[in-house]
Amino acid sequence: MKILVAEDNAVTATLMTGILTRHGYTVVLARNGSEALRLLGSDPDIQGVITDIMMPESSGLDLLRALREHEAWRNLPTIVTTVRDDRETVAQAVSLGCKEYILKPVRPARLIERVTKVFRQEKVILMSSAEVISRYSLSLETYRRIAKTFATQVDHTIAALQNWPTNDANVPSMDFIPIMESATLLGAERLMAALEEASPSAGSPPLNPLQGARLLAELQLVRKALHSQGS
Secondary structure (H helix, E strand, O other), rough: OEEEEOOOOHHHHHHHHHHHHHHHOEEEEOOOOOHHHHHHHHOEEEEEEEEEEEOOOOOOHHHHHHHHHHOOOOOOOOEEEOOOHHHHHHHHHHHHOOOEEEEEOOHHHHHHHHHHHHOOOOOOOOOHHHHHHHHHHHHHHHHHHHHHHHHHHHHHHHHHHHHOOOOOOOOOOOEEEEEEHHHOOOOOOOHHHHHHHHHHOOOOOOOOOOHHHHHHHHHHHHHHHHHOOOO
16 A cells, blocks of 8 residues: 655654554555645545645645545544644634644654554555564565465466456456465455455356456556565
8 A cells, every 4th residue: 555644854754654664554655734735736646645834835634625625535534643632723723633642752653553553444556564463473585485385376377367368257267266265365455355255155156357357457456566576
């Protein structure tokens, strides 16, 4: 998931970037609200915003106000980080769509707790390697071996779906159990949802073309994420 962080303090921006990156997020930095809006306009992959309140040129409240007024951005989940905790500022941020409020100095555990609550409402493509290793107490070698197996499963499933006859009414029957187990372990939540939808129960019809197209798209996203991790 790609998060836009609007923060004019270089130390805080570096700290937040490091924390978020270690937990599998991609960070785009802006120094004020105006720059944040320019970045949003040029990068459609941004899925959430964390903004400071007091910034030069254009404040965090200005940014929240602009998001609310923009049709494409009004539903972007937003978190505010600031040293100000007065009732008026908090109420104004909430009225402009702020989902969570984090007081500075930013503490890693608190930041990830709030980010997970607000931004993980959407299923993730692939959990970060650090998070998987920590969650299951794996060695790096074990993680890499599992990720390599998963990448092979993903490639084989992509090939099978790409090679099915386009004039067929249904996708050929496939065994998704092995890849579902790997997807569960590595936190490929969106792929898991597509696989669960695509897996026929006893007596149900086989996968239809629409399900096949969705599954193929999710597999390709996971393959890209695995590649970025070196798998």
